[in-house]
Amino acid sequence: MIGYASQLSPQVDATALSDFKAVLIGRYQQLQKLLPLDDTRAVLTKAHVVPELAPTLDALAAAINAIPEPTRQDAAREFLVLAQERLEQCRAAKLKVAAAKVRSERATKIFTTFGQVTTAALEKIYKDVETAFSGCYRKINEDDESAFTAKLMPSMGKLGFDVDFYGRGHFPPGAYHSEGHQDGMGLCLYLALMSHLLGKNFTFAVLDDVLMSVDAGHRRQVCTLLKESFPDTQFIFTTHDEIWLRHMKSEGLIKGRNFAHFRTWTVDLGPTEWDDRDVWTEIDAYLAKGDVRGAAALLRHYLEHFAKEACDRLRASVEFRGDAQFMLGDLLPNATSALGELLKKAKAAANSWNQKDIIEKIEVTEATFGEAKVKTNHQQWQVNTAVHFNAWADLKKEDFTPVVAAFKAFTGSFGCATCGEMYFVTPDRGRKEALRCGCGGLNLNLLQKGS
Numbered sequence: 001m002i003g004y005a006s007q008l009s010p011q012v013d014a015t016a017l018s019d020f021k022a023v024l025i026g027r028y029q030q031l032q033k034l035l036p037l038d039d040t041r042a043v044l045t046k047a048h049v050v051p052e053l054a055p056t057l058d059a060l061a062a063a064i065n066a067i068p069e070p071t072r073q074d075a076a077r078e079f080l081v082l083a084q085e086r087l088e089q090c091r092a093a094k095l096k097v098a099a100a101k102v103r104s105e106r107a108t109k110i111f112t113t114f115g116q117v118t119t120a121a122l123e124k125i126y127k128d129v130e131t132a133f134s135g136c137y138r139k140i141n142e143d144d145e146s147a148f149t150a151k152l153m154p155s156m157g158k159l160g161f162d163v164d165f166y167g168r169g170h171f172p173p174g175a176y177h178s179e180g181h182q183d184g185m186g187l188c189l190y191l192a193l194m195s196h197l198l199g200k201n202f203t204f205a206v207l208d209d210v211l212m213s214v215d216a217g218h219r220r221q222v223c224t225l226l227k228e229s230f231p232d233t234q235f236i237f238t239t240h241d242e243i244w245l246r247h248m249k250s251e252g253l254i255k256g257r258n259f260a261h262f263r264t265w266t267v268d269l270g271p272t273e274w275d276d277r278d279v280w281t282e283i284d285a286y287l288a289k290g291d292v293r294g295a296a297a298l299l300r301h302y303l304e305h306f307a308k309e310a311c312d313r314l315r316a317s318v319e320f321r322g323d324a325q326f327m328l329g330d331l332l333p334n335a336t337s338a339l340g341e342l343l344k345k346a347k348a349a350a351n352s353w354n355q356k357d358i359i360e361k362i363e364v365t366e367a368t369f370g371e372a373k374v375k376t377n378h379q380q381w382q383v384n385t386a387v388h389f390n391a392w393a394d395l396k397k398e399d400f401t402p403v404v405a406a407f408k409a410f411t412g413s414f415g416c417a418t419c420g421e422m423y424f425v426t427p428d429r430g431r432k433e434a435l436r437c438g439c440g441g442l443n444l445n446l447l448q449k450g451s
Contacts, residue, residue, distance in 0.1 A: 001014065001017055001060060002014045002017050002018055002021065004060075005017070005060060008060075008063040008064075009063075010063070012056065012059045012060050012063055013056065013059070014056060015056075016051065016052075016053055016055075016056045017053065017056055019051070020050070020051055020053065023051075027043045027046075027047065030043050031043060122154065123154075125196065126152040126153075126154070126159070127152075128196055129152060129189075129192045129193060129196050130150050130151065130152045132191075132192035132195055132196065133150055133185075133188050133189050133192040134148055134149050134150045136187075136188035136191055136192060136225060136229065137150070137163075137184065137185060137188045139221060139224070139225045139229070140184055140188070140218050140221040140222050140224075140225050141181070141184065141218060141221070142221065145164075145166070147164070147167065148163070148164050149163075149164045149170075150162065150163045150164065150170075151163075151170050161173065163177065163185065165177065173185050180214045180218070183210065183214055184214055184218060184222070186210070187207070187210050187222070191229075191230070195230075200232070202230070202232075202233055203232060203233055203234060204233065204234050204236075205233055205234075205235050205236070206235075206236045206238075207235060207236070207237050207238070208237075208238045209238060209239055209240070210237075219244055223248055223253040226253055227253050235253075245259065261305070261309075279298065279299075279302045280404070280408055282298060283295045283298055283299055283404055284404075286298065287397050287400065287401060287404070290397050292395050292396065292397060292399075292400045295400060295404065296395075296400065296403075299403075299404060299407060300328065303328055303332060303407065303411075304326075304327075304328045304331070306332075306411050306414075307328060307331035307332040307335050308326065308331055309422060310331075310332075310335035310338075310339070310414055310422060311331050311334055311335045311338065313422055313423065313424035313425065314335060314338040314339055314342060314423065314424065314425055314435075315338070315425045315428070315432065316331075316334040316335050316337070316338035317334060317338070318330060318331060318334050335414075336373060339369065339414060339423070340366075340369070340373075342423075342425065342432075342435045342444075342446065343362055343365060343366050343369065343435075343444075345432075345446050346358075346362055346435055346444035346445065346446055347359060347362045347363070347366075348448060349444075349445050349446055349447055349448045349449075350362060350444075350445070352448040352449035352450070353445070353448075353449050358444070358445075362444065365413075365442070368413050369413040369414075372406070372409045372410040372412070372413045373410060373413075375406040375409065375410070376406050376407055376410045415437065416437035416438070416439060416441045416442055417441075418437075418439050418441040419437055419438045419439035419441065421437050421438035421439070422437075423435055423436065423437055423442060424436065424437070425446075431447075432446050433445070433446055433447055434446055
């Protein structure tokens with residue numbers, strides 16, 4: 001009533017109604033709070049009391065009665081107004097439905113096309129990787145799995161990967177294949193993925209102990225695969241298996257001195273390479289502290305490494321051991337004999353070609369090598385005594401310093417003073433043709449005239 005009172009003509013004063021409304025609100029709020037009880041009791045005693053509202057109500061009634069009744073024309077006009085409003089709403093809703101239907105159809109088509117194109121692209125990727133993977137794996141297992149195939153199959157939330165097992169069906173790699181074969185698969189899958197993702201930009205890769213469980217025959221095939229299929233990729237391998245290193249060198253995957261041999265490492269300083277400068281500096285440090293046994297142990301360790309490398313590079317004859325565990329006594333004498341024989345052979349070849357200047361150079365090399373060899377033979381018992389901690393051998397720093405000097409000169413006689421590289425025989429298989437170093441400062445022909 002208060003709201004309509006201001007809309008009537010003439011307006012009706014609704015102050016009494018507004019005041020009574022405020023009183024009712026106050027009573028209601030007090031009853032809601034309940035406390036204090038005295039106030040609530042006072043409200044309850046006056047709940048039935050209504051102020052005098054008759055004048056205001058009479059004025060409202062009179063004003064309402066004065067409003068004329070709507071005619072049929074007014075009713076029709078009101079009906080048409082409402083009908084027009086609802087018709088416009090209906091038309092707007094239909095337009096929205098039509099537009100939404102078009103958008104829905106377009107979105108459905110785009111979604112379907114996107115799914116088809118994505119699926120086709122992914123399936124092509126799977127097929128390309130699957131083909132490349134199978135080719136790589138066949139290459140490293142061509143002796144027994146030349147018909148190998150694989151399947152990359154998308155499934156719910158994952159990608160299925162099954163491989164052939166000698167024509168008996170496709171199964172997960174771990175079902176029937178050995179650990180060595182699975183390691184080979186891992187490498188082949190990595191190479192296939194990198195080739196697909198990077199293409200010609202696949203120019204660098206680091207492989208850390210990836211083939212430790214692959215047998216020797218297949219390792220050679222891995223070398224062939226990397227060399228033939230990835231000629232533009234630089235690979236860095238890390239391994240503690242020297243046989244695997246030999247495979248890589250013999251197959252030509254590693255050429256020349258493109259490898260580093262680490263003898264130890266620490267978290268603080270990193271790896272320490274088998275380097276003459278390193279070793280002799282450390283030995284001198286041991287001797288400076290008076291630790292002869294430490295110096296002798298390191299010298300012995302270095303000589304074992306040196307002898308193994310010398311036998312390999314000079315193609316020395318060493319008694320075969322199935323466990324590949326060679327002692328210093330198995331290697332160093334043979335390396336020494338091999339270099340002596342090669343110098344003799346080079347001298348004979350130079351004689352046959354009447355190359356007097358070469359003969360003189362060989363004689364100088366022989367003299368240096370012979371002198372170093374004699375010194376080490378005289379001192380060798382002291383090294384063994386110190387390393388094996390024999391109680392009766394009480395060597396002092398002064399006793400062991402000449403030993404170190406002798407072996408330093410001896411190992412130095414196996415290499416070039418200019419480039420520092422150890423002598424090696426070429427080729428590394430077949431008939432021995434030359435003894436040389438990396439820079440060519442020593443390049444001795446081993447083939448006699450008419451041979």
